[in-house]
Amino acid sequence: xxxxxxxxxxxxxxxxxxxxxxxxxxxxxxxxxxxxxxxxxxxxxxxxxxxxxxxxxxxxxxxxxxxxxxxxxxxxxxxxxxxxxxxxxxxxxxxxxxxxxxxxxxxxxxxxxxxxxxxxxxxxxxxxxxxxxxxxxxxxxxxxxxxxxxxxxxxxxxxxxxxxxxxxxxxxxxxxxxxxxxxxxxxxxxxxxxxxxxxxxxxxxxxxxxxxxxxxxxxxxxxxxxxxxxxxxxxxxxxxxxxxxxxxxxxxxxxxxxxxxxxxxxxxxxxxxxxxxxxxxxxxxxxxxxxxxxxxxxxxxxxxxxxxxxxxxxxxxxxxxxxxxxxxxxxxxxxxxxxxxxxxxxxxxxxxxxxxxxxxxxxxxxxxxxxxxxxxxxxxxxxxxxxxxxxxxxxxxxxxxxxx
Numbered sequence: 468x469x470x471x472x473x474x475x476x477x478x479x480x481x482x483x484x485x486x487x488x489x490x491x492x493x494x495x496x497x498x499x500x501x502x503x504x505x506x507x508x509x510x511x512x513x514x515x516x517x518x519x520x521x522x523x524x525x526x527x528x529x530x531x532x533x534x535x536x537x538x539x540x541x542x543x544x545x546x547x548x549x550x551x552x553x554x555x556x557x558x559x560x561x562x563x564x565x566x567x568x569x570x571x572x573x574x575x576x577x578x579x580x581x582x583x584x585x586x587x588x589x590x591x592x593x594x595x596x597x598x599x600x601x602x603x604x605x606x607x608x609x610x611x612x613x614x615x616x617x618x619x620x621x622x623x624x625x626x627x628x629x630x631x632x633x634x635x636x637x638x639x640x641x642x643x644x645x646x647x648x649x650x651x652x653x654x655x656x657x658x659x660x661x662x663x664x665x666x667x668x669x670x671x672x673x674x675x676x677x678x679x680x681x682x683x684x685x686x687x688x689x690x691x692x693x694x695x696x697x698x699x700x701x702x703x704x705x706x707x708x709x710x711x712x713x714x715x716x717x718x719x720x721x722x723x724x725x726x727x728x729x730x731x732x733x734x735x736x737x738x739x740x741x742x743x744x745x746x747x748x749x750x751x752x753x754x755x756x757x758x759x760x761x762x763x764x765x766x767x768x769x770x771x772x773x774x775x776x777x778x779x780x781x782x783x784x785x786x787x788x789x790x791x792x793x794x795x796x797x798x799x800x801x802x803x804x805x806x807x808x809x810x811x812x813x814x815x816x817x818x819x820x821x822x823x824x825x826x827x828x829x830x831x832x833x834x835x836x837x838x839x840x841x842x843x844x845x846x847x848x849x850x851x852x853x854x855x856x857x858x859x860x861x862x863x864x865x866x867x868x869x870x871x
Contacts, residue, residue, distance in 0.1 A: 481512070481869070482513045482869055484506055484516065484581065484861055484865060485516040485518055485580035485582070485583045486515070486516065488517065489518070489519075489545060489566050489570065489585065489587070489590065490520060490586070491520070491721070495586040496524060496531065497527075497531060497656075498608055498656055499585075500527075500531040501531065501659050501660060501854035502584065502656055502853075502858055502861070503532070505854035505855050505857070505858035506861055506862065507536055508858075509855065509859070509862070510858060510859075510862040511539070516542075516576075517542055517543070518545050518573070520545050520566070520569055525542075525544070527756075530756075543573070545569040547569065552565065560724070560726075563589055567589065567592060570589070570593055570596070574593060574596045577597065577603065578598070578601035578602075578603070579601075581603055581869070582868075583604070583605050583606070584607075584608060584630075584861065585605075586607070586610040591622055591626075593605075604864060604868060605625070605626050605627055606628040606630065607626045607628070607629045608630045608656070608857065609629070609631060609632070609636065611775075611776030611779070612631075612633065612636065614635075614776075614806045614807050621643070621644075623640055624645050624646075626649065627649060628860065628864055629645070629651070630651050630856075630861075632655045632779075632846045633652060633654070633655075633843075633844060634847065637652060651856075651857070651860045654846060654848055654849065654852075654856060655779075655846045656853040656857060657780070658783070659854055663761075663783055668766070669712065674709050675710070675768040675827065676709065677701075677709055677711050677712070677769045677771055677827075678711075678712040679697060679713050679714065680716070680763075680771070680775050680777050680778075682715075682716050682772075682774050682775045684725070685730075686730035686795050688716075688773055688774070688793065689791035689793045690719060691737060694737065695737050695738075695740050698711070698739065698740055698742075698749065700821055701746065701748065702742040702746040702748075702749060703742075706748075706821075707746070708825070710748045710750070711748065712763045712767060713750065714752050716775060717753075717754055721754075722736065724736070732796060764777060764780045765783075765784070767786070768787070769786055769789070769831065770786065770787070770788040770789065771789045772788070773791050773793060778807045782810060783842070785831075785834075785842070787828065787830055788810045788838070789814070790808050791817075791820060792813050806841055806845075807841065809834075810834055810838045810841060811838075
């Protein structure tokens, strides 16, 4: 692949924390933005750097970080040139070519940091590209608090710190060989930038509103086998008693062909039925900012999903939840990530689900106590903001490194 060396020169300060926003969409930004702002505000002896991949991610950061905090941050643009982006684009369909290219092109910047904090594992590729004498600490902030195998991927063992939402993820990671002293419970930073008591009436017709939030993984997502039929039902005579917000994972409609390396399966993504697009009781949002700010999960009366960790954002206020298990292949370790399926009935096809939805209120009441229990286990809420807890842990680790 064509490589154009960077032209910038990075003089390392005494201490530097680099927050890496190296993704193709903005759905992970809210998990990390507040921590970057808190680090800059609370620990001025540590230079805070925010390195962003695209203009849209920078815009998302600008919407989340107050101007007075943004002024304390050093901003670094990781955007590829038009030629680089054109070369990488075809490869992005099968592996994160653009993300890896940005890492390599700016490795001098990354080598100047004392700690790199990211929401994804791709940053670990820098361990192959940087000399040991310039190797920073690597820290992960999960972009969610789910139960699937990605939540305790073996790569977690390679992070020096992981700032997790609650005791559940600690138990998961320790059980899979991560050292306990590398794990710090900080709560759920995304909650800070959201009015958790806020709700929007998107329809104004008084009908109960469901949110449907399918994942993109072709093995695990309910969209491929059940999603179009579900939207047709809501558009039809029975489903029109309700409203539906169709708010899929933002990556679902970024590609036509989805490949799951974990399960070695590929699937063409079905389109949205025309009758659903025309129905006045269905709101379709494939890439808007409300997919990321909890507008839909806070405003819905009930949730329909499959494996997305957004269920925990929905359960900040317990309400009816339903899950579609559409797995085409099963792995033994999959049995370990069924905790969020304790929050409501699990069905295997759309026909089963349709029979349950009219009785959603009674079903939700039945599961409420269990929902509250698994939420407490998943997300630790204290009087200290999660961003402050994480920023203090980052500063402590960087200062300890400097003292060695």
